[in-house]
Amino acid sequence: MTLDLLLQEGCQLPANVPARQVPVDAAQWIANAQRLHDQGGCLLALWGADDRDRDGVFRVFAAFLLPDQLVVLEHTLAGANPVYPALDPWFPVANRLQRALYDLLGLKADGGDARPWLRHGGWPEYLFPLRREVGATQSYANHPRPYPFVPVQGDGVHEIAVGPVHAGTIEPGHFRFSVVGEKVLRLEARLGYTHKGIAKRFEKLSLQEGHRLAARICGDSTVAFSWAYCAALEAVTEIELPRRAASLRALALERERLANHLGDLGALGNDAGLAFGLMQFASLKERLVRLNQEVFQQRYLFDYVVPGGVAVDPGVRAVRALLDEAAMLELAVPALRAIYENHAGVQDRFRDAGVLSPELARAHGALGLVGRASGVAQDLRVDLPWPPYDRLRPNRALASAGDVAARVQLRFDEVMESLRLCRSLLETLPPGSSQLALPAAESGRLGIGLIEGWRGPVMIALETAADNRVRRCHAHDPSWQNWPLVEYAIIGNIVPDFPLINKSFNLAYSGADG
Amino acid sequence: MFDILNRVRRNGILSEALPELEQPDAAVEKLQRQLQAVFGRALRIRHVDAGSCNGCELEIHALSNPYYNLEGSGMAFVASPRHADVLLVTGPVAVNMEDALRRTYDAMPEPKWVMAVGDCGACGGVFGESYATRGPISAVIPVDIVVNGCPPTPQVLLRGLLQITLQRQP
Numbered sequence: 001m002t003l004d005l006l007l008q009e010g011c012q013l014p015a016n017v018p019a020r021q022v023p024v025d026a027a028q029w030i031a032n033a034q035r036l037h038d039q040g041g042c043l044l045a046l047w048g049a050d051d052r053d054r055d056g057v058f059r060v061f062a063a064f065l066l067p068d069q070l071v072v073l074e075h076t077l078a079g080a081n082p083v084y085p086a087l088d089p090w091f092p093v094a095n096r097l098q099r100a101l102y103d104l105l106g107l108k109a110d111g112g113d114a115r116p117w118l119r120h121g122g123w124p125e126y127l128f129p130l131r132r133e134v135g136a137t138q139s140y141a142n143h144p145r146p147y148p149f150v151p152v153q154g155d156g157v158h159e160i161a162v163g164p165v166h167a168g169t170i171e172p173g174h175f176r177f178s179v180v181g182e183k184v185l186r187l188e189a190r191l192g193y194t195h196k197g198i199a200k201r202f203e204k205l206s207l208q209e210g211h212r213l214a215a216r217i218c219g220d221s222t223v224a225f226s227w228a229y230c231a232a233l234e235a236v237t238e239i240e241l242p243r244r245a246a247s248l249r250a251l252a253l254e255r256e257r258l259a260n261h262l263g264d265l266g267a268l269g270n271d272a273g274l275a276f277g278l279m280q281f282a283s284l285k286e287r288l289v290r291l292n293q294e295v296f297q298q299r300y301l302f303d304y305v306v307p308g309g310v311a312v313d314p315g316v317r318a319v320r321a322l323l324d325e326a327a328m329l330e331l332a333v334p335a336l337r338a339i340y341e342n343h344a345g346v347q348d349r350f351r352d353a354g355v356l357s358p359e360l361a362r363a364h365g366a367l368g369l370v371g372r373a374s375g376v377a378q379d380l381r382v383d384l385p386w387p388p389y390d391r392l393r394p395n396r397a398l399a400s401a402g403d404v405a406a407r408v409q410l411r412f413d414e415v416m417e418s419l420r421l422c423r424s425l426l427e428t429l430p431p432g433s434s435q436l437a438l439p440a441a442e443s444g445r446l447g448i449g450l451i452e453g454w455r456g457p458v459m460i461a462l463e464t465a466a467d468n469r470v471r472r473c474h475a476h477d478p479s480w481q482n483w484p485l486v487e488y489a490i491i492g493n494i495v496p497d498f499p500l501i502n503k504s505f506n507l508a509y510s511g512a513d514g
Numbered sequence: 515m516f517d518i519l520n521r522v523r524r525n526g527i528l529s530e531a532l533p534e535l536e537q538p539d540a541a542v543e544k545l546q547r548q549l550q551a552v553f554g555r556a557l558r559i560r561h562v563d564a565g566s567c568n569g570c571e572l573e574i575h576a577l578s579n580p581y582y583n584l585e586g587s588g589m590a591f592v593a594s595p596r597h598a599d600v601l602l603v604t605g606p607v608a609v610n611m612e613d614a615l616r617r618t619y620d621a622m623p624e625p626k627w628v629m630a631v632g633d634c635g636a637c638g639g640v641f642g643e644s645y646a647t648r649g650p651i652s653a654v655i656p657v658d659i660v661v662n663g664c665p666p667t668p669q670v671l672l673r674g675l676l677q678i679t680l681q682r683q684p
């Protein structure tokens with residue numbers, strides 16, 4: 001089957017972007033993955049579902065991002081010994097995705113790394129929590145096990161173990177450095193410490209409640225995830241979002257991008273020895289979240305996006321205040337940028353640190369900001385624009401050096417572009433309602449929400465059950481793709497540069513751990 | 515260098531530069547004075563993320579920005595639990611963090627206080643108790659004070675820090 005044929009075979013999938021769902025057998029699963037790879041597609045997400053209660057089988061899904069659409073392959077596995085063909089030979093990110101899928105659901109890939117990823121010993125080895133027979137609130141004795149890191153041998157090589165609790169106020173993860181002197185030969189990360197069983201939790205919720213949990217998958221991307229959830233639900237119920245609601249959601253999404261970028265720019269300055277930058281940017285960020293509180297009644301916009309629209313509709317005065325703030329930032333950010341760019345010490349730390357080459361970024365399917373700083377021209381707001389981005393026409397920021405400096409430059413560029421988008425959204429805010437009541441959803445339907453958050457594409461795959469309940473909900477954060485790239489970017493750098501390099505990626509732990 | 519100094523001079527003391535925010539700022543200032551009276555300049559804080567969504571961390575970070583100026587009131591975050599008086603714990607205690615949380619707590623010298631931060635720390639929040647989470651922080655280590663909110667605002671966090679010490683006054 002050629003790719004074109006494949007795409008004709010499948011059926012359209014309810015989503016906020018063009019998407020198709022294609023049922024395949026094991027041979028087609030492999031053949032198509034290979035073809036999608038050759039056509040420049042990247043593996044976005046991999047998840048499974050226990051449908052033994054319905055038709056006696058498990059299902060495994062793989063979502064691929066193509067330049068013009070999302071393709072979801074669906075493969076059915078017999079209930080007794082569920083094994084599916086591994087995808088990691090073509091898509092390196094599949095490695096960890098396959099391990100996570102096994103830990104949660106017991107679907108086994110026929111190759112790749114077999115070490116556990118999410119299960120650190122908190123539940124028994126042959127218990128798969130996402131299976132339907134496992135109770136949602138059941139808990140187990142904890143037997144944490146040591147993790148077999150890949151050892152590096154040679155003269156003078158030693159290991160530095162860091163985490164899961166770090167020196168600063170950041171999320172937990174473990175990093176194992178193999179070093180000679182202070183030079184890093186290899187870094188291996190072990191994550192999964194913040195795994196909260198979110199997918200299982202979703203199955204206890206009604207479709208109308210799910211957005212609150214989605215908003216808490218990753219706190220700094222709350223707008224992106226709750227929008228993705230609501231987009232999936234709205235696609236399944238086939239409603240059209242009021243134009244005003246879409247614009248307000250985009251406004252919230254861009255403000256989330258601004259808040260995170262401003263925070264990161266400050267922290268990056270600080271990590272490079274310029275505490276002044278931290279204080280300046282932290283002040284700007286605080287002003288932004290205070291205005292969020294005033295206008296949207298939530299500093300970080302938690303629960304702002306709700307099914308059918310948004311929670312708060314700002315009045316005329318609020319629009320004025322938001323425009324004034326944009327004007328303030330349009331002056332302040334370029335001034336600080338000039339200071340960063342003219343500061344020899346800062347530039348010395350930024351340039352050539354933590355290089356991720358465009359070839360490597362492409363081969364590993366780097367997503368979002370990290371990809372764009374290494375020449376991967378992908379931004380869903382530009383490539384697959386959903387309303388209101390179809391009329392906004394955002395400009396894509398791009399750099400190719402792939403070092404810390406490029407990731408800083410990208411953040412500056414995206415701040416300015418987000419400010420432009422906010423301005424345009426506020427000046428052309430459509431009249432009308434910002435909330436719509438959702439009709440009841442049909443049972444057994446799958447919908448996808450795909451949103452370009454500040455880190456990159458976040459995806460929610462939502463399947464409905466009877467009585468307006470969630471049957472299955474899978475969330476994907478772009479950090480899955482980008483975490484392994486930190487391990488490459490650090491090679492050959494010195495250990496003391498790790499905080500700076502890691503911060504320039506600023507990936508999610510909670511978002512990826514689930 | 516001149517640019518930097520110029521910017522610092524122009525920005526001035528930020529909490530005074532925002533007239534529309536006078537109310538909350540005055541409250542923060544008062545709190546900071548009280549904190550200083552209680553702690554002298556000695557309170558050291560260690561934070562552990564026991565599986566939070568990272569929302570609570572955003573607000574803990576905000577405590578250090580010029581508006582809340584935590585360090586100005588004598589408190590500071592430290593890199594090791596061995597240097598800490600107070601442990602701020604966020605999240606619904608992911609089982610994968612249970613062991614690390616216990617060990618961090620054990621590493622702190624006496625006397626020590628624990629503040630459970632956010633709805634998750636209070637009761638497990640939206641995540642509750644499951645195969646992957648233990649629910650409230652108090653299910654794993656002794657907790658002295660609970661600060662609700664999802665996430666709690668910096669003011670609420672500051673208030674919680676003050677209350678902790680008042681509770682323990684002889």
Ligand code: SF4
Pocket residue numbers: 216219565566567568569570604605606631632633634635639640663664665666
């Ligand atoms: S209390 Fe809310 S903000 Fe804090 S970790 Fe829990 S879900 Fe996130």
